[in-house]
């Protein structure tokens with residue numbers, strides 16, 4: 380039985396999908412104005428591991444991840460400085476070009492980390508019409524009100540607002556942290572924007588859209604959708620009104636996700652998300668990653684230190700998503716060595732294999748148990764090592780570890796085969812066989828093939844690209 384730590388209940392809940400065997404999974408993706416650091420990438424990798432676990436456990440998973448590709452002054456922190464626009468000014472590009480550039484960069488990174496491709500990659504600017512429709516519904520139903528500067532969601536109209544965050548709103552309102560973009564027409568500091576008209580702090584916005592909404596300060600209702608609204612809309616359009624899983628970083632528990640819930644449940648009249656999953660942060664040398672400390676790493680800076688993206692993936696596997704993980708060069712070194720050792724073991728197994736093995740039932744049970752325990756990947760990794768050290772036959776051992784690799788995503792077989800050292804004599808035989816084939820000397824070519832197989836246990840296969848070593 381799968382148990383998932385649900386932030387909504389603050390406990391391990393038994394997992395039951397809405398549709399039997401199928402899962403609707405939304406993951407808050409990056410704002411694409413800058414290269415994502417290894418902390419953000421860890422969040423994405425945690426989503427990948429959870430998704431792979433669910434697939435392994437037999438579910439069909441529709442996984443939607445978004446790109447925030449337009450600017451929004453989030454009324455709280457970014458006053459006067461919009462992330463996308465900042466990126467555009469810095470690089471002399473339009474916001475669209477900035478987004479294209481960093482989406483491509485992000486996708487290269489996630490591919491290098493062997494993250495499965497999302498079922499749907501939702502780009503916010505493709506959903507502006509849907510966002511406007513959702514705002515119209517909220518205004519119509521009386522959950523939102525229009526001012527000359529913005530359209531706000533009225534938090535007082537949604538009594539369950541603090542259910543996920545468990546905040547004490549009254550206490551928080553007395554302090555800082557609510558709406559530093561001043562708008563005297565805002566009824567309550569906790570109200571948040573669904574739409575910013577292109578006026579005031581947003582007057583010089585580089586990206587904006589016409590809308591049916593009216594403000595005396597702009598023409599054609601021009602403005603920008605609120606950030607929280609993006610996720611609600613993209614989830615709704617792609618996955619329906621109620622999701623099984625919504626995932627994001629722990630920083631979203633207090634504002635972003637409660638706002639999503641308020642909007643979606645008010646507009647749709649049904650529960651938004653059954654299981655909220657939040658991943659903890661990556662620390663660097665025991666500290667929070669920050670520009671001022673100079674400890675912000677991205678994938679390129681890891682590779683510069685002579686590590687591979689897959690070494691980093693192995694490192695990510697060593698902490699459960701709900702734990703903070705501490706990144707140090709030594710820890711990554713350790714991960715690299717362990718990963719290499721695992722690939723070496725698989726290589727030996729692969730070379731010794733006599734026949735296709737079968738998956739060891741008792742190890743598989745152990746492995747499944749770790750996944751069902753709130754996706755405990757470090758334990759799954761420990762079971763994988765126990766398997767490799769166990770006294771069972773090599774054929775079954777190989778079959779089982781490769782089955783586990785569907786979750787770990789370490790590409791073990793591929794790595795084991797690619798990094799093999801080919802003896803010089805074999806190289807020569809391969810070359811002579813290639814020449815023979817080019818000269819259509821088929822008998823000779825077959826002779827070399829038999830020699831490779833009999834003397835060196837190497838099977839070659841002929842493909843359109845030429846001959847390749849098929850199995851060893």
Ligand SMILES: [Zn+2]
Pocket residue numbers: 407408610627635
């Ligand atoms: Zn989101």
